[in-house]
Amino acid sequence: xxxxxxxxxxxxxxxxxxxxxxxxRSALASATGAQxxxxxxxxxxxxxxxxxxxxxxxxASALGVSLDWLAALTxxxxxxxxxxxxxxxxxxxxxxxxxxxxxxxxxxxxxxxxRHVPTSLPExxxxxxxxxxxxxxxxxxxxxxAIAAMEARMDWMRQNMSDYEVALPRHEIESFAHGEGYxxxxxAAERKMQLERMARVCEHLYPSLRIFIHDAHQIFSAPMTVxxxxxxxxxxxxxxxxxRQAERVRSLARHFDGLVRVxxxxxxxxxxxxxxxxxxxx
Numbered sequence: 001x002x003x004x005x006x007x008x009x010x011x012x013x014x015x016x017x018x019x020x021x022x023x024x025r026s027a028l029a030s031a032t033g034a035q036x037x038x039x040x041x042x043x044x045x046x047x048x049x050x051x052x053x054x055x056x057x058x059x060a061s062a063l064g065v066s067l068d069w070l071a072a073l074t075x076x077x078x079x080x081x082x083x084x085x086x087x088x089x090x091x092x093x094x095x096x097x098x099x100x101x102x103x104x105x106x107x108x109x110x111x112x113x114x115r116h117v118p119t120s121l122p123e124x125x126x127x128x129x130x131x132x133x134x135x136x137x138x139x140x141x142x143x144x145x146a147i148a149a150m151e152a153r154m155d156w157m158r159q160n161m162s163d164y165e166v167a168l169p170r171h172e173i174e175s176f177a178h179g180e181g182y183x184x185x186x187x188a189a190e191r192k193m194q195l196e197r198m199a200r201v202c203e204h205l206y207p208s209l210r211i212f213i214h215d216a217h218q219i220f221s222a223p224m225t226v227x228x229x230x231x232x233x234x235x236x237x238x239x240x241x242x243x244r245q246a247e248r249v250r251s252l253a254r255h256f257d258g259l260v261r262v263x264x265x266x267x268x269x270x271x272x273x274x275x276x277x278x279x280x281x282x
Contacts, residue, residue: 007048009072010056014043017063017070031062101240105227106162112228113163115256119223119235120182121173122166122211125198129190162228164209167259169216177277192281199274202267211270212263219258226252 018028025043029036034055041049051059060067068074106114116122121130131147175181179191202211223235232243232252243249265273 003050004048006072007050010050010070011043011047013065013070013072014059014063017065021063023063028059028062032058034058102225102233105225105231105233109162109227109230111162112230113165114228115165115167115226115253117167117221117224117256117259121176121194121198122168124164125201127190127194127197130186130194133186133190165212165256165260166209167212167214167221167256167263169221170213170264171216173213173274173277177281188281192278195274195278195281199271199278202274203271206268206271210267212260212267213265213270213273214259214263218262219255221255221259224252224255226256 018024023031025039026036028034029039032039032055034051038051038055041047042051050056056070057067060070063070066074120134126134128147135147176183176186177191177195179186179188183191202209225233225235226249227233229246229249230244232249234241234243234252243252
């Protein structure tokens with residue numbers, strides 16, 4: 001791009017940004033410490049005058065736009081810091097995946113496919129007994145109040161469920177069936193009831209709900225959810241990392257595709273697998 005063309009682009013983009021910011025020439029001159037006549041020369045029709053780097057940077061800062069955008073080096077108007085802040089947000093996380101923020105994200109993504117790797121079992125499929133046992137030490141209210149609140153949110157998600165895919169590592173479900181590790185101390189009756197419930201619900205809701213069982217030795221996955229093309233969320237203990245930048249969301253979706261590719265069998269076989277595990281619970 002030659003100097004004349006860059007000057008034309010700079011002038012047009014300055015005028016666009018000034019209109020968007022509601023700023024006239026006098027206000028811009030005051031905000032940048034420049035003479036109004038200097039701003040006028042840059043904005044004059046047919047002018048090939050470009051500002052100094054210092055003035056151009058001050059103009060970009062005053063107008064809340066990227067200096068590269070003003071100089072026609074990029075089509076992104078946002079400043080780099082704004083792009084990062086908009087693309088990645090760190091959110092405080094509640095103990096369960098049925099907290100208010102996640103419910104809001106489910107509502108936003110209504111109609112899109114939601115793809116989920118849970119922290120343990122899928123919240124939507126848990127029995128009341130498992131919820132009571134799992135969150136007994138983490139409930140801010142009385143157990144009954146907290147469970148009722150979680151169930152109300154999960155009922156809404158079940159009734160308004162989008163096309164939903166869940167990837168579960170085989171060893172996690174087998175550990176649950178045997179009452180090992182994280183699930184040590186949960187009674188056999190509760191585990192058996194939970195597995196039977198998952199079998200019934202998976203069979204009843206297929207194909208709207210599809211569960212894929214994969215071997216974590218082939219692909220490991222952190223807990224995450226991809227809300228259609230809108231949002232990707234990774235769960236990290238007491239916080240969540242929420243991504244809205246399209247390529248990052250696609251990256252998480254491609255990761256989930258990898259989990260599906262290495263899944264054992266077909267989602268239609270999963271209910272029988274749950275039933276077989278339930279029969280062997282002791």
